[in-house]
Amino acid sequence: xxxxxxxxxxxxxxxxxLTGDEARHLVRVLRARVGDEVCVFAGTGVEWPARIxxxxxxxxxxxxxxxxxxxxxxxxxVLAVALPKGERQKWLVEKLTELGxxxxxxxxxxxxxxxxxPAALARLRRTVIEASKQCGRNTLLEVAAPATxxxxxxxxxxxxWAFVADPxxxxxxxxxxxxxxxxxxxxxxxxxxxxxxxxAAAVAAGSTRASLGPHVLRIETAAIxxxxxxxxxxxxxxx
Amino acid sequence: xxxxxxxxxxxxxxxxxLTGDEARHLVRVLRARVGDEVCVFAGTGVEWPARIxxxxxxxxxxxxxxxxxxxxxxxxxVLAVALPKGERQKWLVEKLTELGxxxxxxxxxxxxxxxxxPAALARLRRTVIEASKQCGRNTLLEVAAPATxxxxxxxxxxxxWAFVADPxxxxxxxxxxxxxxxxxxxxxxxxxxxxxxxxAAAVAAGSTRASLGPHVLRIETAAIxxxxxxxxxxxxxxx
Numbered sequence: 001x002x003x004x005x006x007x008x009x010x011x012x013x014x015x016x017x018l019t020g021d022e023a024r025h026l027v028r029v030l031r032a033r034v035g036d037e038v039c040v041f042a043g044t045g046v047e048w049p050a051r052i053x054x055x056x057x058x059x060x061x062x063x064x065x066x067x068x069x070x071x072x073x074x075x076x077x078v079l080a081v082a083l084p085k086g087e088r089q090k091w092l093v094e095k096l097t098e099l100g101x102x103x104x105x106x107x108x109x110x111x112x113x114x115x116x117x118p119a120a121l122a123r124l125r126r127t128v129i130e131a132s133k134q135c136g137r138n139t140l141l142e143v144a145a146p147a148t149x150x151x152x153x154x155x156x157x158x159x160x161w162a163f164v165a166d167p168x169x170x171x172x173x174x175x176x177x178x179x180x181x182x183x184x185x186x187x188x189x190x191x192x193x194x195x196x197x198x199x200a201a202a203v204a205a206g207s208t209r210a211s212l213g214p215h216v217l218r219i220e221t222a223a224i225x226x227x228x229x230x231x232x233x234x235x236x237x238x239x
Numbered sequence: 240x241x242x243x244x245x246x247x248x249x250x251x252x253x254x255x256x257l258t259g260d261e262a263r264h265l266v267r268v269l270r271a272r273v274g275d276e277v278c279v280f281a282g283t284g285v286e287w288p289a290r291i292x293x294x295x296x297x298x299x300x301x302x303x304x305x306x307x308x309x310x311x312x313x314x315x316x317v318l319a320v321a322l323p324k325g326e327r328q329k330w331l332v333e334k335l336t337e338l339g340x341x342x343x344x345x346x347x348x349x350x351x352x353x354x355x356x357p358a359a360l361a362r363l364r365r366t367v368i369e370a371s372k373q374c375g376r377n378t379l380l381e382v383a384a385p386a387t388x389x390x391x392x393x394x395x396x397x398x399x400w401a402f403v404a405d406p407x408x409x410x411x412x413x414x415x416x417x418x419x420x421x422x423x424x425x426x427x428x429x430x431x432x433x434x435x436x437x438x439a440a441a442v443a444a445g446s447t448r449a450s451l452g453p454h455v456l457r458i459e460t461a462a463i464x465x466x467x468x469x470x471x472x473x474x475x476x477x478x
Contacts, residue, residue: 229467
């Protein structure tokens with residue numbers, strides 16, 4: 001069975017239990033039986049082959065094999081984004097998960113429109129799990145608590161190289177980057193853009209202004225292009 | 240009025256006419272009046288400021304000012320993609336338009352699922368116009384006729400540097416690129432991947448195999464990441 005299933009808790013002593021929708025999907029939709037083999041992960045950077053040993057009413061008990069770790073990736077990418085609305089928000093999270101972004105920080109800005117309510121964040125975390133199942137990623141993208149740019153910079157890991165997407169800035173790829181970076185952060189503003197005060201505050205905190213191209217990008221396009229470009233630049237740099 | 244309107248035909252002798260949905264939207268939804276100023280483009284690489292001189296039943300006559308050309312961009316990017324289905328197809332075209340891709344070639348592959356019918360291509364061309372209005376792009380992304388990889392390579396402009404997205408290939412960013420390129424092409428296969436014969440044929444035609452990262456990317460994610468990375472690599476190279 002090529003589908004992957006998400007464990008609410010990592011295996012213990014070679015045993016694990018699938019619960020809730022994951023268990024119901026496996027048993028009722030895929031009609032799995034005792035002895036079938038599946039692949040499971042718990043968002044901890046590894047996946048396990050597993051064999052079904054018992055099927056209960058709403059849970060499936062598994063015998064778990066040796067952990068298979070993910071390949072090591074480049075420096076962690078953090079995207080701080082003034083979330084778009086509705087389907088575009090879900091789409092954004094799906095794509096950032098596929099592209100290997102480590103953390104998404106919903107950015108609280110003067111012109112932002114979508115409020116990152118606890119219910120909205122819970123929905124996004126479910127999207128992360130669904131996308132991780134599909135794309136084979138075993139470390140969950142972290143959907144962090146909403147933050148203003150000031151809060152974001154106060155919490156930043158030392159050695160992080162940051163840029164703020166600004167249509168008036170020079171193209172991202174022409175920017176000199178530090179020789180060694182502990183991580184990379186991109187700030188993407190709302191449809192109306194960051195205010196000049198927000199850009200100035202990010203620059204004062206050490207960020208570089210950079211443009212993602214000549215056209216007006218939607219929020220989710222800018223965030224995805226930033227993730228792809230940063231991933232590319234980070235690895236070019238390492239090579 | 241900050242909205243942009245698409246002209247079915249470029250201006251002639253300083254006059255232009257908006258027709259169909261564009262005219263109806265301007266008059267019935269936005270309630271424009273004679274004397275109002277708008278911005279128009281015809282997909283020809285320029286936009287024009289314009290003033291409404293007459294409002295007819297289903298058309299709006301405009302007095303057109305001096306053309307404002309687009310900024311010159313890097314080498315043209317061509318994406319050849321085994322189209323995904325439904326909303327993902329539309330989303331792909333919107334994003335490639337925003338990111339400045341010059342041409343999208345629907346790729347006919349052994350494992351492809353979405354047929355690029357004339358009706359589907361017409362829908363995608365309407366999406367290109369809608370996205371161009373929104374993102375400020377004045378040269379339309381060309382939605383080309385569907386082609387097999389062999390047909391694509393037979394028609395390719397000389398000097399084009401091509402890569403085929405292949406999870407088994409080395410990372411895109413570690414690939415050496417030619418010093419001068421006339422354009423850049425990325426081939427993105429269907430959910431099931433290219434067949435080994437399709438990859439071999441692309442390589443025989445001069446393409447480089449390259450991976451877009453460690454995770455399984457959906458078609459539209461791979462295409463958008465390829466566009467962002469190529470754009471980034473092309474410009475890094477020029478710099």
